[in-house]
Amino acid sequence: MNAFFIVLGLAAVAVCLYGAVQARLPRNLSPAGYVANTHAIVRYFAGTETELYSAVERSIVAVRHASVTATAERSIYVDVRPDVRRLDDGLGLWARVTVEPSGSGSRYSVTGMKKVKLDGRAERCLVSFERDLRAALRTTTGVRPIDLGGE
Amino acid sequence: MALGIVLLIAFVIGYVLYANWLRRGIQPRSGDTALPIPTLRSLFASSVAGTGWKVIDEDNPMVAQSPLMAGRRQQISLRYQSVGGRTRFVIGPNRVWVKGGVPYKAHTIRMRLNSFVHAVRSADASTAIGGSTGA
Numbered sequence: 001m002n003a004f005f006i007v008l009g010l011a012a013v014a015v016c017l018y019g020a021v022q023a024r025l026p027r028n029l030s031p032a033g034y035v036a037n038t039h040a041i042v043r044y045f046a047g048t049e050t051e052l053y054s055a056v057e058r059s060i061v062a063v064r065h066a067s068v069t070a071t072a073e074r075s076i077y078v079d080v081r082p083d084v085r086r087l088d089d090g091l092g093l094w095a096r097v098t099v100e101p102s103g104s105g106s107r108y109s110v111t112g113m114k115k116v117k118l119d120g121r122a123e124r125c126l127v128s129f130e131r132d133l134r135a136a137l138r139t140t141t142g143v144r145p146i147d148l149g150g151e
Numbered sequence: 152m153a154l155g156i157v158l159l160i161a162f163v164i165g166y167v168l169y170a171n172w173l174r175r176g177i178q179p180r181s182g183d184t185a186l187p188i189p190t191l192r193s194l195f196a197s198s199v200a201g202t203g204w205k206v207i208d209e210d211n212p213m214v215a216q217s218p219l220m221a222g223r224r225q226q227i228s229l230r231y232q233s234v235g236g237r238t239r240f241v242i243g244p245n246r247v248w249v250k251g252g253v254p255y256k257a258h259t260i261r262m263r264l265n266s267f268v269h270a271v272r273s274a275d276a277s278t279a280i281g282g283s284t285g286a
Contacts, residue, residue, distance in 0.1 A: 149232040
């Protein structure tokens with residue numbers, strides 16, 4: 001019985017710590033202050049640049065724990081927060097989705113900026129966010145990236 | 152005293168060999184097969200995903216992930232490319248945790264990689280596999 005209460009207490013402390021860290025993390029970032037410090041993930045699409053930009057803008061709403069903080073001519077800035085499904089993906093990051101023309105189609109490039117400099121898991125968070133974005137693109141707008149492996 | 156030292160040395164050697172075996176077992180496998188991409192993808196879904204694991208990325212690379220309840224997430228990805236009527240692929244873990252020099256939960260990753268390689272070989276005898284055999 002005592003063990004049960006100890007586990008319950010530890011869980012309560014963990015939840016409080018998580019909330020405290022979340023409350024202290026910065027929530028907003030101006031595009032001018034954005035400096036990418038992760039690798040870039042690039043995906044190619046058949047549609048035009050305008051179509052892709054519009055589809056990405058609509059799809060981000062469907063991505064859990066992500067919200068648009070600013071938009072620019074070709075870029076969308078996103079606040080990506082930790083998600084319970086991605087507990088090992090760090091403390092979140094700011095992501096920038098830049099849409100560009102590419103040949104007869106278009107492409108997007110997703111980069112990230114760590115919210116906490118020493119967060120070594122931000123790269124994984126970026127990969128998870130980009131994956132969720134692709135899933136949202138598929139379900140919300142039906143847009144899929146071109147499979148460069150050939151099918 | 153001497154017996155203690157011998158046992159200690161034997162333990163250290165055994166630990167190093169075991170860690171090496173685990174590391175070899177989770178090395179990526181590459182291959183070349185006549186199977187079409189949809190078949191390869193379906194073999195990945197049936198042999199790597201399952202028993203708690205599920206496919207979380209349907210694109211190229213295709214990714215399967217361990218459940219949250221099983222602890223730290225593990226992932227295995229399948230990257231493929233169509234070349235001259237055949238399909239080249241690389242399957243391997245893209246998220247592994249190492250604890251004390253030993254890959255964490257390496258057995259499930261090794262078995263899933265081997266299961267995929269075995270399934271591809273069974274479906275197409277002309278499949279050539281490179282990389283670790285995970286033996």
